[in-house]
Amino acid sequence: MKKIKNKEELEKLRGRLKKEREKYEILISVCAETGCIASGSLNIYKKLEKEIKKIKNRKIKLLKTGCHGFSEFDPAIVIYPEKIFYVKLKEEDIEEIVEKTIKNGEIIERLLYKDENGKCISYLNEIPFYKKQNRLVTRLNGLIDPENIEDYILFEGYSALIKVLNEIEPDEVIEIIKKSGLRGRGGGGFPTGRKWELCKKAEGTPKYIICNADEGDPGAFMDRSVIEGNPHSVIEGMIIGAYAIGSNEGYVYIRHEYPLALERLKIALKQAREYGFLGENILNSGFSFDIDIVRGGGAFVCGESTALMASIEGKVGEPRAKYIHTVERGLYDKPTCLNNVETWANVPLIINNGWEWYSKIGTENSKGTKIFSLVGKVKNTGLVEVDMGITLKEIIFDIGGGIKNNKKFKGVQTGGPSGGIIPEKFLNLPVDFDRLNEVGSMMGSGGMIVMDENTCMVDVARYFLNFLKEESCGKCVPCREGIYHMLSILNRITEGKGEIQDIEKLKEIADVMKKSCLCALGTTAPNPVLTTLNYFEDEYIAHIKDKKCLSGVCVSLVKYYIVPEFCNGCHACYKVCPIGAIEGDVKKVHKIKQDICIKCGSCYEVCKFNAIKRD
Amino acid sequence: MKEIDEIIAKNNWSKNKIVGILQDIQDRYGYLPEEVLFSISQKLNIPVSLIYSLSTFYKAFSLKPKGKYKIKVCLGTACHVRGGYMIVEYLKNKLKINPGETTEDGLFSLETVNCLGACAIGPVVVLNENLYGQMNINKVEKLIKGMKDEENKKQRGT
Numbered sequence: 001m002k003k004i005k006n007k008e009e010l011e012k013l014r015g016r017l018k019k020e021r022e023k024y025e026i027l028i029s030v031c032a033e034t035g036c037i038a039s040g041s042l043n044i045y046k047k048l049e050k051e052i053k054k055i056k057n058r059k060i061k062l063l064k065t066g067c068h069g070f071s072e073f074d075p076a077i078v079i080y081p082e083k084i085f086y087v088k089l090k091e092e093d094i095e096e097i098v099e100k101t102i103k104n105g106e107i108i109e110r111l112l113y114k115d116e117n118g119k120c121i122s123y124l125n126e127i128p129f130y131k132k133q134n135r136l137v138t139r140l141n142g143l144i145d146p147e148n149i150e151d152y153i154l155f156e157g158y159s160a161l162i163k164v165l166n167e168i169e170p171d172e173v174i175e176i177i178k179k180s181g182l183r184g185r186g187g188g189g190f191p192t193g194r195k196w197e198l199c200k201k202a203e204g205t206p207k208y209i210i211c212n213a214d215e216g217d218p219g220a221f222m223d224r225s226v227i228e229g230n231p232h233s234v235i236e237g238m239i240i241g242a243y244a245i246g247s248n249e250g251y252v253y254i255r256h257e258y259p260l261a262l263e264r265l266k267i268a269l270k271q272a273r274e275y276g277f278l279g280e281n282i283l284n285s286g287f288s289f290d291i292d293i294v295r296g297g298g299a300f301v302c303g304e305s306t307a308l309m310a311s312i313e314g315k316v317g318e319p320r321a322k323y324i325h326t327v328e329r330g331l332y333d334k335p336t337c338l339n340n341v342e343t344w345a346n347v348p349l350i351i352n353n354g355w356e357w358y359s360k361i362g363t364e365n366s367k368g369t370k371i372f373s374l375v376g377k378v379k380n381t382g383l384v385e386v387d388m389g390i391t392l393k394e395i396i397f398d399i400g401g402g403i404k405n406n407k408k409f410k411g412v413q414t415g416g417p418s419g420g421i422i423p424e425k426f427l428n429l430p431v432d433f434d435r436l437n438e439v440g441s442m443m444g445s446g447g448m449i450v451m452d453e454n455t456c457m458v459d460v461a462r463y464f465l466n467f468l469k470e471e472s473c474g475k476c477v478p479c480r481e482g483i484y485h486m487l488s489i490l491n492r493i494t495e496g497k498g499e500i501q502d503i504e505k506l507k508e509i510a511d512v513m514k515k516s517c518l519c520a521l522g523t524t525a526p527n528p529v530l531t532t533l534n535y536f537e538d539e540y541i542a543h544i545k546d547k548k549c550l551s552g553v554c555v556s557l558v559k560y561y562i563v564p565e566f567c568n569g570c571h572a573c574y575k576v577c578p579i580g581a582i583e584g585d586v587k588k589v590h591k592i593k594q595d596i597c598i599k600c601g602s603c604y605e606v607c608k609f610n611a612i613k614r615d
Numbered sequence: 616m617k618e619i620d621e622i623i624a625k626n627n628w629s630k631n632k633i634v635g636i637l638q639d640i641q642d643r644y645g646y647l648p649e650e651v652l653f654s655i656s657q658k659l660n661i662p663v664s665l666i667y668s669l670s671t672f673y674k675a676f677s678l679k680p681k682g683k684y685k686i687k688v689c690l691g692t693a694c695h696v697r698g699g700y701m702i703v704e705y706l707k708n709k710l711k712i713n714p715g716e717t718t719e720d721g722l723f724s725l726e727t728v729n730c731l732g733a734c735a736i737g738p739v740v741v742l743n744e745n746l747y748g749q750m751n752i753n754k755v756e757k758l759i760k761g762m763k764d765e766e767n768k769k770q771r772g773t
Binding site: 034035037038039071072074215216217218219220221224225255256257258259294295296297298299300311312313314315316317373374375376377381382383413416447449451455460463464467470471473576578579598600601602 | 629630631632633634635637638668669672673674675676690691692693694695696697698701704705708709728729730731732733734735736737739744745746747748751752753756
């Protein structure tokens with residue numbers, strides 16, 4: 001491919017691509033990102049490819065795309081132009097799809113998504129999961145092949161870059177981003193335009209641009225999905241940022257746990273170079289910029305900006321005190337502008353559509369949309385993109401379809417290990433940066449983990465501290481020791497050895513940590529404990545005083561046993577027990593061997609006669 | 616040793632790229648062999664102590680060889696609330712090893728990981744490079760049985 005030199009050449013290419021795409025009567029998009037591939041989508045793709053080859057008289061395009069978001073129902077395909085949505089497919093279904101739907105336009109009811117009342121829904125945009133969403137950053141997931149730059153170009157790709165290079169002065173770009181109201185999507189919510197301005201004004205060259213793709217929050221996969229689905233949007237945003245700030249060198253720091261995202265990013269960077277969007281003298285503008293990839297080493301703390309920069313420099317990823325900000329002295333002690341994947345991906349949108357358009361979306365102080373990974377005990381798990389200001393209730397119940405197995409909602413965890421758990425009484429809370437902070441949690445990068453009545457809040461707090469104990473770098477004492485001691489208290493409580501004074505002790509350690517830890521990992525580490533103490537203190541008391549875990553999670557406090565009167569010897573529990581802890585012959589009363597039972601609850605779930613009790 | 620030179624050359628013989636070099640070594644050998652670390656230390660003139668500190672700080676590295684079948688259980692929040700921790704407990708019992716260890720016969724190694732970003736289909740288990748979603752103890756049991764059967768078949772074959 002010859003490098004693109006100007007707007008006209010890009011438009012010409014886009015015109016040709018449009019004509020090419022219009023030739024196709026039918027387009028089938030198969031979701032092919034990490035989650036969907038695990039559900040078997042590549043086999044579906046191969047089978048479709050084989051079957052479609054047999055059709056000679058129609059032009060059909062098959063696309064391997066990023067995630068359409070509705071992960072619970074993978075593998076799924078969308079058939080355009082009607083947007084027929086088939087879910088939970090198996091290889092055997094493909095021949096029928098080709099025969100009936102592709103050849104004859106007939107809809108196969110059994111492969112459709114069914115709503116709560118069992119009603120079949122044929123088309124993607126009629127599914128409740130999508131109705132309240134506003135997919136802007138993720139709008140092309142499902143429409144483009146992330147490994148083909150021309151697909152991105154077809155949908156306005158790199159137009160924002162050309163516009164900026166041709167028509168807008170760097171300072172003006174910063175002004176546009178400032179006016180748009182875009183705030184950092186990585187968790188902190190710092191105004192992006194302001195960050196760019198500070199970096200630009202900082203003394204020293206060279207200046208660096210970094211994309212933080214070290215998405216370490218457990219339960220969050222927005223950034224992975226953006227990179228796997230539309231890597232060029234991130235790259236384009238970074239180039240625009242570099243132009244505005246005056247940087248020629250950029251890095252993407254990406255988690256090593258994301259092999260597919262890494263691969264797609266590599267391909268995207270290579271293609272962007274070939275087409276002339278990266279490298280020397282981009283689009284004949286005289287501006288040069290290139291991006292290098294740095295793989296993370298599996299340390300959560302490296303998501304923190306100073307630790308991340310240390311890691312890029314080839315050092316141990318320990319944070320430093322930030323009395324001098326990284327915009328002044330960051331990577332190699334030079335001014336550095338670090339933004340999150342989703343933040344960068346928002347930039348081309350703002351340039352293309354104008355800051356006025358962008359600033360109309362969202363709430364007063366939180367503009368635009370936010371992508372959340374809606375997971376946990378919710379019916380429709382997946383990736384959702386919504387306007388800032390939507391309520392938690394709308395996300396969990398309207399989009400998410402409510403709680404799995406019709407259990408009762410207990411809380412929702414946002415903000416990863418730095419965030420907190422929000423109880424039922426705040427379900428009507430509008431979701432934006434400030435409102436989530438008000439209730440003791442935070443926006444974080446966008447993980448939203450729904451918890452039901454079977455989730456033990458003490459256990460969840462213990463889980464996060466255990467996570468942080470592993471991930472604390474150990475450099476500062478309050479974090480290293482504080483987490484350790486809070487965790488040992490929580491371990492005691494979940495083992496039934498807690499004392500009532502422990503609650504005060506937890507609060508005291510939390511207070512010290514909040515005031516004195518070196519980086520945000522430590523200062524926010526007590527949040528999961530504090531929010532659960534605040535909203536679910538009764539559960540702590542039940543563990544401490546009554547030695548009971550009412551949710552049946554804390555292994556030491558739970559016992560499963562069989563009530564002989566109800567047991568009819570159906571043998572179901574015997575079959576399901578993974579370690580053979582149940583004895584008894586068919587049609588005879590069964591018994592659980594308490595000494596080896598691991599309390600996984602499999603028997604409890606499978607028994608249809610209420611014969612297994614949990615105490 | 617030629618391989619090591621290639622890996623270092625790919626990373627431009629740069630001291631700053633030491634983490635990247637270690638990652639490539641890890642990918643190539645499945646762990647960081649001691650003699651290789653010493654050799655890198657000499658070639659790039661970096662103290663072994665620094666390489667050791669990097670190799671033990673980052674979770675991606677292992678100083679010990681891993682099993683033929685590498686089982687990783689995701690313990691991200693979404694997997695945790697859906698029972699991922701029970702799978703770890705089960706595997707600890709079944710394989711008689713703790714996370715981070717390898718069975719004596721060198722067949723299985725067990726690891727936990729703090730989120731693979733496949734949260735929507737949790738609990739997630741990774742066997743070598745393949746990701747399995749919506750797992751439970753029974754499905755894991757079948758998975759292990761499958762691997763053991765395969766090994767037995769091979770042994771009988773030879």
